[in-house]
Amino acid sequence: MEKLLHDLVLSPEWYFTAARGLTLILIVMTLAGYSVLLERKASAWIQGRIGPNRTIHPLIGWIPFVGTFLAKGGFIQPAADGGKFLFKEDALPGHVRKFYYVLAPIIALAPALAVLVMLPFGEFLYEGKRYAISLTQGADVGVLFMFAISSLGVYGIALAGWSANSKFPFLGAVRGAAQLISYELAMGLSVLTVFLATSAPGQDHGLSLVAMVNAQSGAWNILTQPIAALVFLICVFAETNRHPFDMPESETDLVGGFHTEYGAFKFGIFFVAEYSHMIIGSTLFILMFLGGWHVLPWMPTVGEGWIGSLIGVATFFFKLCFFLFFFVWVRWTLPRFRYDQVMRIGWRVLLPIAVLNLLAYFAWYAIRG
Amino acid sequence: MAIKVVERRPLTLAERTYLPQILAGLKVTWDNMVRPSVTLQYPEERPTIPKNYRGVPTLVMDPNGREKCVSCQLCEFVCPPKAIRITPGEISENATNAHVEKAPKEFEINMLRCIYCGLCQEVCPEEAIFLQSQYSLTGLTRESMVNNKVKLYELGGTLPDGHHKWDKKKEEAEKQAGGGH
Ligand code: SF4
Ligand code: SF4
Numbered sequence: 001m002e003k004l005l006h007d008l009v010l011s012p013e014w015y016f017t018a019a020r021g022l023t024l025i026l027i028v029m030t031l032a033g034y035s036v037l038l039e040r041k042a043s044a045w046i047q048g049r050i051g052p053n054r055t056i057h058p059l060i061g062w063i064p065f066v067g068t069f070l071a072k073g074g075f076i077q078p079a080a081d082g083g084k085f086l087f088k089e090d091a092l093p094g095h096v097r098k099f100y101y102v103l104a105p106i107i108a109l110a111p112a113l114a115v116l117v118m119l120p121f122g123e124f125l126y127e128g129k130r131y132a133i134s135l136t137q138g139a140d141v142g143v144l145f146m147f148a149i150s151s152l153g154v155y156g157i158a159l160a161g162w163s164a165n166s167k168f169p170f171l172g173a174v175r176g177a178a179q180l181i182s183y184e185l186a187m188g189l190s191v192l193t194v195f196l197a198t199s200a201p202g203q204d205h206g207l208s209l210v211a212m213v214n215a216q217s218g219a220w221n222i223l224t225q226p227i228a229a230l231v232f233l234i235c236v237f238a239e240t241n242r243h244p245f246d247m248p249e250s251e252t253d254l255v256g257g258f259h260t261e262y263g264a265f266k267f268g269i270f271f272v273a274e275y276s277h278m279i280i281g282s283t284l285f286i287l288m289f290l291g292g293w294h295v296l297p298w299m300p301t302v303g304e305g306w307i308g309s310l311i312g313v314a315t316f317f318f319k320l321c322f323f324l325f326f327f328v329w330v331r332w333t334l335p336r337f338r339y340d341q342v343m344r345i346g347w348r349v350l351l352p353i354a355v356l357n358l359l360a361y362f363a364w365y366a367i368r369g
Numbered sequence: 370m371a372i373k374v375v376e377r378r379p380l381t382l383a384e385r386t387y388l389p390q391i392l393a394g395l396k397v398t399w400d401n402m403v404r405p406s407v408t409l410q411y412p413e414e415r416p417t418i419p420k421n422y423r424g425v426p427t428l429v430m431d432p433n434g435r436e437k438c439v440s441c442q443l444c445e446f447v448c449p450p451k452a453i454r455i456t457p458g459e460i461s462e463n464a465t466n467a468h469v470e471k472a473p474k475e476f477e478i479n480m481l482r483c484i485y486c487g488l489c490q491e492v493c494p495e496e497a498i499f500l501q502s503q504y505s506l507t508g509l510t511r512e513s514m515v516n517n518k519v520k521l522y523e524l525g526g527t528l529p530d531g532h533h534k535w536d537k538k539k540e541e542a543e544k545q546a547g548g549g550h
Contacts, residue, residue, distance in 0.1 A: 045402040046398045333397070
């Protein structure tokens with residue numbers, strides 16, 4: 001079993017590579033699809049509705065109990081939605097800059113996928129060595145890569161807004177770019193304090209995420225660094241353009257924001273990109289503050305060997321699901337901030353807090369020696 | 370009169386961080402989420418229609434199963450979108466309701482025009498037209514959306530009626546003819 005895990009994650013054989021690629025597509029697409037379902041279901045529950053509960057394939061619908069369960073839970077809905085996006089007429093408005101208009105969704109999605117393959121979500125032991133489970137190996141490139149690449153997603157938004165050649169997408173794109181820049185700073189600074197704590201002299205991992213998770217086998221970072229965690233959390237909401245920071249979209253004042261002019265599958269790709277960013281943001285938060293695949297604070301693993309690894313991965317996915325739910329929960333709770341408020345929170349509140357927090361930790365480590 | 374000055378206290382620090390408010394909001398939505406939903410699964414579950422609901426206009430019969438409409442055409446004239454079209458007709462000599470003056474030969478309500486205002490019901494001197502509880506009327510052609518007389522009586526059915534206006538009139542007429550008083 002350990003050998004199989006090892007081969008699955010590390011082997012350079014083509015069939016294992018193919019399996020990894022397939023897993024990536026399956027996991028990302030299903031996760032993005034089912035986040036949409038979660039969004040619709042949770043919003044329905046919050047508003048006293050039921051949510052999608054009828055979509056079913058006739059063949060599956062005949063199976064007793066399972067069919068009803070799948071229909072009531074809306075589990076086929078993402079497939080139906082995806083299919084609809086796929087088969088809709090792919091209209092190309094006459095006034096857009098065509099090349100960039102088509103390019104934009106791709107640019108929005110590609111960085112998200114590139115980051116997703118790098119994220120570690122578990123760990124296993126093989127011949128006395130620990131390896132991280134992620135979809136591409138040798139990928140323990142650290143958090144700088146994640147930040148660098150995942151922020152590129154905003155180019156997709158900017159390009160979409162500009163190429164659509166109309167005012168609402170343009171405003172949305174400008175807002176998206178401004179917001180990203182404003183919150184990246186506070187985000188980076190809050191992450192810095194965490195690295196200050198975990199990559200103390202004597203540890204050789206630098207900015208690695210795996211090392212960061214392992215440093216949390218005792219207390220989780222959210223307990224030792226609550227302020228950094230809070231700042232990071234707010235920044236994650238802002239960076240993923242989720243409520244209450246969904247400036248680039250803000251349906252009420254910008255129609256649909258940057259994707260106003262998009263439809264059919266190109267819009268679907270923006271959708272997947274948005275949810276992929278949610279998954280990335282949640283994953284980073286879980287890895288850096290919520291102990292990654294550790295089950296509870298001061299309780300790193302349950303079980304030995306590959307069972308322990310599996311429980312770790314399951315724990316991680318449980319946390320991820322909770323986080324995705326949290327995103328949705330917040331979205332249907334808070335009203336959207338005004339654009340100037342978003343800027344004020346970013347520059348005049350979060351940034352100073354992050355700087356002060358960092359300075360305080362500097363001082364603390366200096367005094368402790 | 371004593372003036373009460375409303376105190377406008379500045380926001381506390383906790384309020385200005387906005388975080389307690391967010392937590393309170395999250396609790397509100399959470400409470401809503403665990404509450405049972407209020408959705409009515411429409412085609413399977415039907416709403417209960419309140420008594421004075423204004424549904425599709427229908428023609429009703431009196432307790433003797435005779436048509437009440439006397440084809441006075443008041444409803445046709447009052448109908449704001451001109452949805453009603455009545456062709457007045459005679460009542461044959463040997464019908465049971467021969468004492469009634471007139472009856473409609475044809476009575477059509479175009480449901481593509483009707484706005485469910487209820488004026489026809491209000492204006493009818495015979496209480497012959499009622500907007501009842503039928504709320505979902507669909508059709509595949511324009512023609513099928515025009516309710517003719519047969520359809521209207523089918524939808525309307527019989528309504529209890531204590532007046533028996535025409536029966537009384539007939540009795541009185543017979544008495545007078547028989548030299549009563
Ligand atoms: S309800 Fe109003 S619109 Fe409809 S037939 Fe009667 S008077 Fe005309
Ligand atoms: S339904 Fe009433 S108002 Fe209309 S023609 Fe008949 S008696 Fe007159």
